[in-house]
Amino acid sequence: MSETEEKLVGIVLVSHSAAVAESVAALARALAGGGTTAPVAPAGGTVDGGFGTSSELVSAAAAAVDRGAGVAVLMDLGSAVLTVKALLAEGDELPENTRLVDAPFVEGAVAAVVTASTGADLAAVEAAAMEAYSYRKQ
């Protein structure tokens, strides 16, 4: 692993659906283009493959993308949001410097991965993802 890669912010994508989380991760990686891509891990559905949220999958995904530069967690809705918040409130189940990023799931994920891949810090990744809310389609 190169020195630059080690400094990249990790991105976790939490969805009620494993397929959604994996697809959005693939889309964001693809749109981040060539070169070094920030580590991205999907955490979709429950451990037994159903729809829902698994705190174990979220914790594992966060640990997998943690390079020491912080982890940005984006999620879809409902139990995904509540689970991440509950994990953050406890303080010992996610890597240090893990942040819930309040952003639209798909657009925010793309913005976060593109920005993180440039070597930007966690605050800049969060700001880029949140800015996706202001992108109007009409």
Added chain:
Amino acid sequence: MLDAEFFRRWMTAAAASVDREAERLTALDSPIGDADHGSNMQRGFRAVTAVLEKEAPDTPGAILQLAGRQLISTVGGASGPLYGTLLRRTGKALGDAAEVTEEQLTEALRAGVDAVMALGGAAPGDKTMVDALVPAVDALGTSFRAASAAADEGAVATTPLQARKGRASYLGERSIGHQDPGATSSALLIAALVEASDE
């Protein structure tokens, strides 16, 4: 005084009650939710009783914190982090005392319910578990029975409300006329306090 055994009995009674009522909880969750509340709660509380047997924590605070942690990791729906936070925060507030008074439990549960409201952003009247838990904590100073009755009443009173939180809120006015499944399971949790006590 309430010792670790009391809290163990509380969790066991809650698990048994959720087992008995799982079908009803899922039925309530069908018209306004995604029809998984009973099975989610059942999976969560079965895991709670299993982990309590295995790890055998010996203080009230440790029992509730372990139970809460287990709910967060096993339920799979929004009730996992919500009930998990309720029990963990209540457990944390109880500290590491070997026995606690009913007043201490009341105050700790109040802290737990506050944490649930902060996590989910729900207030009384939003047609959520808060509608059973807040009146229950308010009545807990009288007796466990009074708290249980207040929780039941609060759960029933969610029927005419329009949901303002959670998936049911997407239904708007169509959420009116259904008793909230989360308030109903909250009432079961409070009723289990009566079973656990000698009243």
